Structure formats: structure tokens, C-alpha cells
Amino acid sequence: MGYLTIGCFASLTGSMNYDFLLRLSKAAQRKGHRVSIWFSGNGSSSIKKGQKILKDYSHGEKHLRELISNGVEICVCESCAYARGIMKEDVIEGAKWSAMHWFLSKIYEADRVLLIGGE
Amino acid sequence: MGYLTIGCFASLTGSMNYDFLLRLSKAAQRKGHRVSIWFSGNGSSSIKKGQKILKDYSHGEKHLRELISNGVEICVCESCAYARGIMKEDVIEGAKWSAMHWFLSKIYEADRVLLIGGE
Amino acid sequence: MKTGDVKLAFIVTKLPYKSETSRLAITHALSYQTVEVLLEDNQTITPSLIFVDEGVLNCIKNHKSMEHYELTSVETHLKNALLVEMDIYVCKESIEKFGVLPERIVNAEDIGAEKSIKIVSKDEIKEIIKRADHLLYF
Amino acid sequence: MKTGDVKLAFIVTKLPYKSETSRLAITHALSYQTVEVLLEDNQTITPSLIFVDEGVLNCIKNHKSMEHYELTSVETHLKNALLVEMDIYVCKESIEKFGVLPERIVNAEDIGAEKSIKIVSKDEIKEIIKRADHLLYF
């Protein structure tokens, strides 16, 4: 099976790019592929725990937790998170907290790389 | 003097629209005008306290506090904030927490209205 | 103190779902219903909700966002706006430009509302905008 | 286990400052310097940083973002990349299209770096991209 590394720079709420990422990762994982996800830029707010589920807004926490429990590696850019007032203890359990080289190291191993932009 | 009501839908970090809002509000307030600011959509994360100041990222907390202490009214959309995992107690002191009709009521009184978009 | 009615034009120029833009335009317009708690008795706000250019694509029926993404559709918000009899306008030239047939636009009858979305010309929209006290371009 | 060198093309197509896009392209490319802590001895990464289309406007000198907005400039990141001798390419056709003179582009001499930004043709850029193992379009 293959290995897909995704970089997500899109913001959490209201951006369907983030919803796309969650669905694509689930589908890839379900088909037996390995998946790693790097959250950077405005994407870094996605890993905050305690997001209220309002039906008017994308709510990814449930999906992220499911991905993590199924073996998908998820990591957030520590400086991007800090700059948004998100501390290490705010991050959902099982998500990693690292510097940008984490993403590069996952790209090293990957068969396919998709960078989802933030604009 | 005049009264300017601004709606800010742009996200905090990396969006220079937010920096524009801060500078424009300061200039208007300095010239003796009344200013109200409504944060909605991705703009709602701007009012989170404890934002780390990193020189690579826009950091508005200091400017928001200054605006508030100079009499600028600042309010965040409660449902937009909730959806991002931001609770009422996370909001910087002096910022208001209300529903969308707050913005409309400030528009009612305003001489000029500027809605800064979030795309 | 200002009194009387203030007319607001909420003008949607963006596509649905890329961001929250069009959704927030509708929900902000809808909030006029409760704004009286913050106004005096002789103060009122009247919103118009206007879809132009790509914004008209918000008004197509049968959004399946809840099924696929567990997300309230823009269509649902639009129907809420119809149910409270807000004035809603869609630009005729824009739907023609994109090849959207008028019957594909959300309509009041489907939900038993009294007031329909009006498909009007660009010139009529300019007249409505001209009468507004403030413009809110989303 | 994979060994050897992996070539990454960081391709910047966006303007500076609207969002963090171009800044993050450079800082992510720069992080190759410390990635060895996460790799084995026989594994290396070599980035190229490539500016095309509107992206070339990131490479203009004398950004005053710190003076006006207390914000590190994209130019500073670019100079850091030059100081560590990263390969940086700017599309010749793009700077010509926007009427930017080559002397307005950040250069190594100004900061005492050895390696300069290279202004190269679109065809050369396609060759560099062709040799990359992965593409990162920012």
C-alpha cells in the first residue's frame, strides 16, 4: 500500500478545504494506505480540542480523533499554533506538536505529497 | 465628529486585512471619531487573549487592548467564537461577546460602515 | 438620537462554501429580527438580501451539504430568510450568464412561504442599492 | 527503508503578505537544515525554492513591513535562505511580464552571501521541477 503525506494550510472553520482533507484522509486510510497530516498556517487552529459542534460550522474534532485512533499521524506546527494563542495543552490527545521539519521528514518517506493551500 | 462601524471577517494571523483594520481604527480614533468593531467569521479568533508575540506573525492583542482603552467598542460573534473552541473567558478584557444583531445595532447609529471581507 | 428606519443592502457576490462569506451574509441579515432588543422603539432596520454575479449560485436548490459534510446548507438559511418574509433579490443577468434556469432557484412555494425570491434586472438592483443607507458587500 | 537524497521543489505562485503563503513556503524550505534530527544518516533532503508568476513579487528588495506593521518581512526570510546557500530561482519571463528590473531583486552581495538568486527562464524552471521528487506549490 502507499503512503500519502498531506500538508493542510487551510483554516478550520468555513473552509471546505479542511472538510475535503478529512474525507480524503479517511478514504485513503480505509483503503489501507498510510496517511500523515501536517497542520500549518491557519490550519493549525484545527487541532484545538473543545470545539463546539454547531451545525452551521465545519467541526473537525470528531473526525480528527477518529483518524488518530485509526493510525493516521497528525502534527501541528508549534510556532503557527503559538501565534494563535494555542498552547501545547490545548491540542487534542494523540496529535503531535513539532517544528516544520516534521513535515519534511514525512515527505521524505511518502509516495505522494499533497499540499492544500491556505488562500 | 463621525462614527465608523467596521465588520472584520478576516482571520487573525497572516492576513494583512486585520492589520489594516487595527491601523485604520487607530487613525480614526486619534482624529476624534467614534469607532466600533465587530469580529465575525474567521475574524472572531482575533479576540483571544494570550496570543504569543512572534515577529513572523501579525499580533493584534496589544493593539486591540489599546483601542479598547481609548474607547473603541469591540465585540465578537459568540457563535463564531464557540465554533472555534473559543469560550467567553478566553476573550481579552473589555471586548464584548454578543450575537450578530450587535453589529446591526452599531450600523444603525453609524455614519460610515466598512465590512472587511474574509476571503 | 437617530430615529426612523435604516435600510441595509446585504449584497452577496461570492460563491457558497469556499468560506463562510455567503452564509454569514444571510445570518447577519436575519439578525435584524432580534435587533429591536438593542434599539429604541422608534428605531427600525430593514434588510434586503441581494445576490449578484457568482453570488447567485448560492440560490440553487437541493444542496446536500448535510448529507455529505454534516453542515447546514446555505439553502436552509435562505429558506429561513424567506419564511420571515425578507426581501430577497437575484440578478437576472447573472443567472443567465451562468446558464442557471429560474426554476432551479429556491422558491417560496416549496416551503409554503408567502414571499418569493425575486429575479430582477441589474438596473432594478442598482435602484435598490441606491435606496439603501448602508452597503454590506459580502 | 528509503535512503539517499530526496529533492523537493517549493514553488511560490502567490503574492506576499495577503496571507502567510509565501512566508511559509520559505520557512518550510529552510527547515531542511534541521531535518537531519528526524532522518537516518543516509537520508538527505535538498530543497529548491522557485518563484514564478506573481510569486516573483516576493523577491523585490526593501520591504518595510517591520517599520509599518512590526512584522518580519518576506525579504528577511529570503535573505536567510541565501545565507544558508539554498538554491533559489526566479522566473525571468514573470519579472519581465510585471516590468520588474533584475536589479530590484534581492541579491546576495547586499548581505555578503556567496550564492545569488538565479533569474532563469521558464523552460529551465520546468527542468528543475522535472527533477524534483515532490512538488510543493504554495
Add this chain to the structure above:
Amino acid sequence: MKVAVFVSEYRCNLNPLEYIPAEKLGFILVGNGVYHAVLKENYQDSPILQQKGDFYVLLEDLETRGCETDCINPKVKPVTYDDLVDLIFYEYEKLMWLQ
């Protein structure tokens, strides 16, 4: 090089496509990119569909926006998320997200 380009916007700058050295190019229409598959602005195919390559549209995103599958341009093949995964791993080698 076989490159899959994800198109998630309706208005997008196509200039970056000129720098892709691809023998095989596929366009995957997702998000608001699905409108390229169904709209005929001023009676014309979208500039994306005038590119040389194969075209796919994500059904879930099409339906989210109320677009009907019988309006899909005949150049474009409807796909699901599961199909996308196969395209990524078995049909293309490099991926690009067009903004």
C-alpha cells in the same frame, strides 16, 4: 511526469500550470472547483476544461452545491472520495493544489 491538479476554486489563476512539466495531466475538480464541470459561463466551457488533460469531478462536492449530475460536461468523469484515492496512488505521481 504524471501530475494531478486539484482545482478547488471557480476563479483561479491558471498561469502556474505553465510550469508543470507533465506528460500526463489530470484535473480533479473539488470544492467550488466543481462549478467548472457544470456551468457554461456565457455559453462557453470553463478555461480549465479547455486545458489538455483528463477531468474528474467529486460527486459529493457537486451535490453539496445543488448541482445536478445530468449537467456534468461530457469531458468530465464523476468520481467519489474512494476513486480519488485510487487516482492519487495509481494514475498520477505528483499532486498540485491550484489556488
Add this chain to the structure above:
Amino acid sequence: MKVAVFVSEYRCNLNPLEYIPAEKLGFILVGNGVYHAVLKENYQDSPILQQKGDFYVLLEDLETRGCETDCINPKVKPVTYDDLVDLIFYEYEKLMWLQ
């Protein structure tokens, strides 16, 4: 109606401008909108500068991007944040943010 249009992007959809019933129109170039004031893409003025109206560019944003003030198109008047406030209150009545 006197309308000031804030332009904060370099690539932007100008169609919404067709719906503004303005007797007097001003374009205020801020953020990445400042490039309209200084670039001549393919030797031409930006489509924004080809609109009918007055043009202003925010100096702080121009300098942030390394653009030189002697390159400002003669159609465009450089302004500061303080000037902007006066434009908003004394020259125009309605404001629009073009995205």
C-alpha cells in the same frame, strides 16, 4: 451616491462594481491592491486603473512590499492612514471592500 471601493487584492473580480450606483467613485488601493498602482503587467495599466474614478494608494502598504513611490502611476494619489480617515468621512458616503 459617493462610494469608496477598497481594493486589497491584485487579482480581483471586477463584476461586483457593475452594481454600484455611484455618481462619484474612488478606489483606495490597500494591501496587495497596491500593486495596481505600480505594476504594468504586459506594459498595460491594471484594469482597476481603467475604471472611471479617483485612485488612492496607501503608502504604508506600498513600502511594506518594497515598491518605490517614484513608480506610482500618475493617475494614483499616495495617501496615509490619516488621509484615509478623512476620505472616509469627508469625501465618500458609502464604503465597499472588493474581494
